[in-house]
Amino acid sequence: MILHDFLPSGNGYKIRLLCAFLGLKVTLKEYDITKGETHTDAFLAMNPSGKIPVLELDNGQCLSESNAVLLYLAEAHQSPLLPTDLIQKAKVHQWLFWEQYSHEPNIASPRFWLTHNAMNDLKKQMLPDRIQQGNAALKQMNDALCSQNFLTGNTLTLADICLFPYTHEAEEGGAYDLSDYPHIQRWIRTIEALNGYISISQKKF
Ligand SMILES: N[C@@H](CCC(=O)N[C@@H](CS)C(=O)NCC(=O)O)C(=O)O
Known part of the structure; x- marks a missing residue:
């Protein structure tokens, strides 16, 4: 592939x-x-x-x-990262759809604008609202992680793999401060310690 x-x-x-x-x-x-x-x-x-x-x-x-x-x-690959139980699978889907509408536009887009010199007047106007909504998204994740290790329970699923990249890079560009979200910080450390983990810049895996 x-x-x-x-x-x-x-x-x-x-x-x-x-x-x-x-x-x-x-x-x-x-x-x-x-x-x-x-x-x-x-x-x-x-x-x-x-x-x-x-x-x-x-x-x-x-x-x-x-x-x-x-x-x-x-x-x-019949991976348990996507559970077969219909409710558990739906919970994974919930996070995947939520990521595209409530997380990615508010966290990934501002990061790109701020780190790739892509800011213009329209984006400057949009930024405060995006940051407010991004913090609401981070709070939602932090709340979900306060009583469990991963987003849908105590095992890693596609929900965590989908949300890890832009969440762990959220501070890049300066729009977000993850120290406000201690459960997210713990979740990031847990994923980074898993067997097979690679960083965003690693080309060989
Ligand atoms: N919803 C798409 C978004 C993909 C996307 O936004 N890709 C960006 C980079 S992260 C891109 O290729 N942008 C180049 C362009 O739009 O010209 C996905 O989840 O794959």
């Missing part, structure tokens, strides 16, 4: 982290999204949205949307 990716991307890191935990071999093909490298005809043929990550399967089929790729890989 080939993972079309941009190393600083948390969406790409979700898939790299899952592959590392599952022991799957993937070849990394990197693009610089700040130079429009995902908007060529060749890339758009793989993902018309012009966005990484894209997972190219051995048969040439391409999958995009990071959380859809997580679900595909976990199901294809």
Whole structure:
């Protein structure tokens, strides 16, 4: 499999982290999204949205949307990271959908604007509201983690793999302070200590 990716991307890191935990071999093909490298005809043929990550399967089929790729890989490998119990599975889905609407736009986007010199007047206006909503999202995670080790209970699931990347990088750019969220800090340390863990910048796994 080939993972079309941009190393600083948390969406790409979700898939790299899952592959590392599952022991799957993937070849990394990197693009610089700040130079429009995902908007060529060749890339758009793989993902018309012009966005990484894209997972190219051995048969040439391409999958995009990071959380859809997580679900595909976990199901294809019958991994307990996606529980078979319908309620437990729905709880994992809940966090995956929530991440795309309530977490990623408020935490990942401001991080990108602030660290990649991508701020403009409109984004400056939007920033305070995004930060307020991002803190509400972090509080929701912190509350969920106060009585259990992981987001859906006491075992690691796709919910944690999906939310780890942008949460553990939330302070980058200066918009968030994770010391306000001690249960999140403990959860980050727990995941970093797991067998198979790789960092966001690790290319070999
Ligand atoms: N919802 C998508 C979001 C993907 C996304 O936003 N990718 C960004 C990098 S994190 C990108 O490739 N941006 C380049 C562009 O839009 O030109 C997912 O979860 O995969």
